[in-house]
Amino acid sequence: MGSLFLICHYFYQAPKYLFWLGLGYIVPSFSLAAQSFMSNSELALSAPLLGGMYLFGAWASAYAMALRKNGHAHSYWCFGLITIALLLLSYFSYVDNQLWIRMLILNSTIAIVESLVLFSIFKNYQHIGIFNKIVDFSYFFIVIYTFARSLIIYLFLSNIEADMLVTSVWWLMMLAASIFLSMWFAIVLLGTLVRDIIHKLNDERLKDPLTNLLNRRGFYEKAKSALSYTSQDTYFLLMCDIDHFKRINDQYGHLIGDSILQQVGQIIRENVRGQDLVGRFGGEEFILLLQVEDQHQAYRIAERIRVNIEARQLSASKISVTASFGLAQIFEQDFIRAIGVADQLLYSAKRSGRNCIGLDHTKVIFPVLN
Structure with missing residues (x-):
């Protein structure tokens, strides 16, 4: 032995x-x-x-x-x-x-x-x-x-x-x-x-080796498992994309870009709860599964993340970044459809000026956290 x-x-x-x-x-x-x-x-x-x-x-x-x-x-x-x-x-x-x-x-x-x-x-x-x-x-x-x-x-x-x-x-x-x-x-x-x-x-x-968050496969597996346990809870998908990330990479280099990805991932982790899932969806995009009581609670989590990313100076170069979001409810455990809706709302937020949250199917909200 x-x-x-x-x-x-x-x-x-x-x-x-x-x-x-x-x-x-x-x-x-x-x-x-x-x-x-x-x-x-x-x-x-x-x-x-x-x-x-x-x-x-x-x-x-x-x-x-x-x-x-x-x-x-x-x-x-x-x-x-x-x-x-x-x-x-x-x-x-x-x-x-x-x-x-x-x-x-x-x-x-x-x-x-x-x-x-x-x-x-x-x-x-x-x-x-x-x-x-x-x-x-x-x-x-x-x-x-x-x-x-x-x-x-x-x-x-x-x-x-x-x-x-x-x-x-x-x-x-x-x-x-x-x-x-x-x-x-x-x-x-x-x-x-x-x-x-x-x-x-x-x-x-x-796991994603850079941020230590779930990768796309991991997020899919964990999210589908969570959604299969119960149909009574309310779930929202939150998509997050760092604004002008390509410009940051071109100006400061990929090492700084990687550091920013790690720190944004850490900020997201710090502002969610234990039951929430967080993953890196690819590139500069992150995805979250939020188990909440209603849309207002999901929105407040998204806004808290947005405000903290905007307020934090990232990497050794003290770079300020912002992020845009898309928030969509998952209906009848239709996980794939909710990803598509959240992605559309995210790019609606991008077109509306960035650093905001795409909410519902028709509008982009520029929220103020009370």
Whole structure:
């Protein structure tokens, strides 16, 4: 599983946290494999080294989870705890050889290191999807299990002889639980990662890369989906076109033109609501789907956008621009017809002097915002 995480990170440009999570799986597995070939005396001599590998794996996994949530892994605390644990492991290996105490120190330290990132994981718990919640709770159960493992060692495996440990029922149960939880967590995380990648690719397919708004295809798909849910709400289409944009491109260059498109897109986003759809329809033209109570509310949204575009000086060159609009109601979910009507009203606004809103089918309104 660790190798799979590393492959995803290096060859499929998956998130950076997968690199650390891969190390969190791989490094302890080397330690476990080495233990299988050692005698009891060799285990005692190599306990600090092998324990250090387990502890590094725990920190790498915790750090990966913190990266995934853009949180803090408290690495200084972790490495302080790991240093103390390694000193204690050395003492109970070379001075006073106590297997069960080494096991208790190792598992307790792993549990504490893993638990330090729990706050970062759950601080925005209510704002994440169900699949990410499953990943977070899976990690939480691993932390709880690690604490429980320390308790089991203290209660049932204290003073156990090394020869008897590997045949102990408690040891076999802990080993089975560790393997199951590790596999479960890896599968859940990979499933969530694949889902996130698919969503990201779909978003890229539906987004305009310059403005990060919906592109024409994305707007069509989202708008038709919204209109199919209900026939009771009132919807309006708003077309927006930057005035004299070709002249701006010719005078200032395409880089300035691109900057203006980005900033106009941002102004539109700032002046709509969460349920409204915003897309770049092509060139200097934008399109919006407004779910409103009536025409007056739709008009006020359009006017607010118009006023803010006119008032803002855009790009580093402090260029003032205006925009013209066409506003059309969607009747009986006739989306394509409404686009045509809004487009006609937009060009009616252009012919009437620009920087205004084409409204209804017969007139252009030069509104004053109260």
